[in-house]
Amino acid sequence: MSDLVLETRGLKRNFGAFVATNDVSLKVERGARHALIGPNGAGKTTLINLLTGVIPPSEGQVFLEGDDITSLASFKRVKRGLTRTFQINQLFNGFTPLETVTLAIAERNGIGHNLWSSIAGYGQIVEEAAELLARFGLASIMGERTVILPYGKQRLLEIALAFASKPRVLLLDEPAAGVPEDERHEVLSIVSDLPKDVTVLLIEHDMDLVFSFASRISVLVAGAVFAEGSVSEISADARVKAVYLGENA
Incomplete structure (x- = not known):
């Protein structure tokens, strides 16, 4: 089996005259543990x-485990193991974490429509949900309404929700955005400790988090790959410092 799990080739997206x-x-x-900065x-x-199929490319291709998925719909990519989170969470505020993750697992198993009335009869799914919440440090608040949870816990819940689909590739779009400083490292530490057969591609602005998390970093500037390498290579790259990292690098 190839060590390459996700690949793009010549990927381009125009919005009118603007090249994104x-x-x-x-x-x-x-x-x-790959960071995109x-x-x-x-x-x-x-x-x-583009990777998740939300928008189509103007040119180029996307490959997942060697298969061309460029024309594949978003939900089919999820079924193939490519899952994402968003900058703004997509949670049901009236649900508890246990209800939220139980429903996600049920949907993955094709029985989500049966759970709306009660989860009492689905003990195995509830047990899996509870174990998953424990992995993400949410066991103690699994019965609380999501709307009252600290924002850091909400972000962890959203990642747990994505993880419930059993992804092979997990795309995290600024998972620590808006999270208080004392909770940010907890979020990335838990993600970093996910099983190694789960590939993580992370967008993040906090360079301390990126450098503590990533094994490889790709730098985008003006829509193109500007630099790529290990943490030590990127942190020492004078060009990257000039265009992005600045004096705090």
Whole structure:
């Protein structure tokens, strides 16, 4: 089996005359903790949208485990193991974490429509949901309404929800955005400790988090791959410092 799990070749997306992504060729290895960084407007979220099928490319291809998925619908990519989170959470505020994750697992198993009235009769699914919540540090608040949870816990719940689909590739779009400083490292630490057969591609602006999390970093500037390498290579790259990291690098 190839070590390459996700790949783009010459990926380009135009919005009228504006080029959001320009000839992006990216390779993500199986089990990697790969970070995608760049200044605002660099095309990072557009690239994630292209990877997940939210928008089609103007040119280029996307491959998942060697298969061309460029024309595959978003929900079919999820079924193939490519799952994402968003900058703004997509949670049901009136649900508890246990209800939320139980429903996600039921949907994965094709029986979600049966759970709306009661989850009492689905003990095995509820047990799996509880174990998953424990993995994400949410066991103690699994019965609380999501709307009252601290924001850091909401972000962890959203990642747990994505993980419930059993992804092989997990795309995280700024998972620590808006999370208080004392909770940010908890979020990335839990993600970093996920099983190594789950590949993680992370967009994040906090460079301390990126450098503590990533095994490889790709830098986007003006929609194109500007630099790529290990943490030590990127942190020492004078060009990257000049266009992005600045004096705090």
